[in-house]
Amino acid sequence: MYFIDQIAFHTNENYLQLEDKKISLDKQTSDILLLLIETKSPVSKATLISHIWQNRYVSDAAITSAIRRVRKAITELDDTQEYIKTISKVGYQLNVIVKNENDVKPIVSSGYSEYYRLKIIGILLIFLSSILYWKLSVEPSIEPPISYRQAIHLLAQKNEESLPQAIQLLENSIQEAPKFVAAYHTLSQLYAYKMSRHLGLSDQQIIAKATEYIQKTIELAPEHPDTLLSKAMLDYFYLRNDEGVKQYHQQVMEGLTCDHKCNFFLAYSLPIFNQSKLAIQYAEQAYQAQPNHATYLWERAWSQFMAGNFERTLTRIEEAEQFLGRTSFLFRAMLAQAQNQPKKAIINWLSYYQFIGKISENEALMLESRLEEIGYADVSNQLLDMLSEIVIDQEVELLLLAGKKEQAFNKVLATDNLQAQTYLIAMHVSPVFMVSFTQEELEVLRDHIWSTNKKAP
Structure with missing residues (x-):
């Protein structure tokens, strides 16, 4: 634990505390603050990229946003001074005295010590009662x-x-x-x-x-x-x-x-039962439990997307992209397609398939350059001809973009493999499908996806 001036930074549990007020930190914010504490000299952007993003590409805006989150967390406890100083063309540095736990023990007030003593006792009691519970309910206790x-x-x-x-x-x-x-x-x-x-x-x-x-x-x-x-x-x-x-x-x-796994599962599954608002709540709860979990970051965006909240979807996509330091071309392609922005959608599809290595950079640039000349439908067709072994939901979405609705519809009906259908059970009620098929067609697709495998053992 460190004391940043009067603010206690609990590094193991990732939270800041001033008197009886606490601010929880996500892992990235906690890691950045710890790096600022442990690095005596100013922390450059290169150092941040190396230690926090493991040398992945990250934009200046993402770094600035991350530092802003650290500052915001601190100022929620104390806004009377500047804790983090920006040094132009150099980096960032803490602007206050920082001491570790051992340094401050002799001067901590008795009330403060009593608070921590009671807290530690409480934690120990909870821990011991948990051990006792498992000893009574699961014999023998297993390492x-x-x-x-x-x-x-x-x-x-x-x-x-x-x-x-x-x-x-x-x-x-x-x-x-x-x-x-x-x-x-x-x-x-x-x-x-x-x-x-x-x-x-x-x-x-x-x-x-x-x-x-x-x-x-x-x-x-x-x-x-x-x-x-x-x-x-x-x-x-x-x-x-x-x-x-x-x-x-x-x-x-x-x-x-219901832990974070349960919240994630409900967030993913409930839109199928027309409960998108509840799905958003569960996605947020999963994220709050593990804010540095990449899947939960995307689930926040996905739940908003499935509810048709496109502006909020974009906000959540941008938040996830800033945190992870990469662009989600796949998510942006689906969002553009649902918003009836086909040109924007196909540009993102091209970027996505180049990013995962399905097409080369030259092929992506060639197809994008022909977009104005031959139109997005023909570019979609050419992209489909070039691709191999893509998952069923992406193939159907590209067929829809290519203007081949009937072929896309029949492609879903021809998919009997359970593992392939796991890609479709959410997509068949997604905004992309909703804007492409009639209600009657959607019912046929749902009946196929949900009834085919009732026969499975």
């Missing part, structure tokens, strides 16, 4: 196996190529500790969630694996929130059991513990 910790570390990297290795480590962990519930929860959610598309398994294999691990969690912890979440995920993504998803939401409404 997470090393293989489980290794798997979680791999999954945190969000790299689909490491997914098989992570699953193998998780399976090793349940062999080492057969009653370690967390491993079963992680496995069941990996299979039940759409990330399982990357495993190269059949629909039946994914359903069987998810069901196997869910059954084990039901045996070990039938009322655990993650057990119920795993069942709801499987219902939504693979079994297409809309009643199961509605029942899960009802349980949350009745008081079931």
Whole structure:
């Protein structure tokens, strides 16, 4: 912990405190403030890019915005002085005396010390009661196996190529500790969630694996929130059991513990049931729980998009882009298409496919240069001819942009593979589809997507 003048900066828990007022910080804001504290000389933009953005490209505006967030957090506690000084053409530097916890212990008032003493006692009591609860409810108390910790570390990297290795480590962990519930929860959610598309398994294999691990969690912890979440995920993504998803939401409404994973799942799924306003609330709650989580940043934008709030969608996209230091051409393409801005949409589609390496920079520039000459529909057609192995929802959106509505409609109806349909279950009620198909056509698409796999085991 550090004291920035009179403001306490709790580095482990990422919050600032002055007397009884607290300000929570997202991880990036906390990291920037810590860098300013630990770097005695002014912190240059190059240093910020190196330490905070790991040398990814980031605009000057994004850096300025990040520093602004640090300043705002501090001034909410004390606006009587300038805490961070901008040094022209050099960088940023703290403008006040900073001491670490050890430096201030002798001069801290007895009231302040008593506050922290009581707080620590309270935390210890909560911690001890949690341990006692698990000792009583889950016998014996199980230490997470090393293989489980290794798997979680791999999954945190969000790299689909490491997914098989992570699953193998998780399976090793349940062999080492057969009653370690967390491993079963992680496995069941990996299979039940759409990330399982990357495993190269059949629909039946994914359903069987998810069901196997869910059954084990039901045996070990039938009322655990993650057990119920795993069942709801499987219902939504693979079994297409809309009643199961509605029942899960009802349980949350009745008081079931809903953590950031639960909030994210509800934010993603509720628009299908015409509950977009609730979806926005859940997306915000997931973000507030983990504001540095990239998926939750995008979910804030997605929930606004699905509700048709396009101005707010753009604001959320810009916020996510500033935080992550990159442009979301895919999201901007969908937004432009929903707003009936086809030229803007195709420019973003070209940038997106160049960014992920599906087309070269020269190909993207060539197609963009022909936009005025041959029009966005023909450019869309040419882009489709050049692409291979794109996901079904993107192919349908490009077909719509190319003016091939009937072909796009039939493409959805011809998609029977469950894993491919996981891309469509949200898109079929998205603003892009809503402006392209009639209500009757949308009902046909919904019936196909939600009924085809009722036959699945």
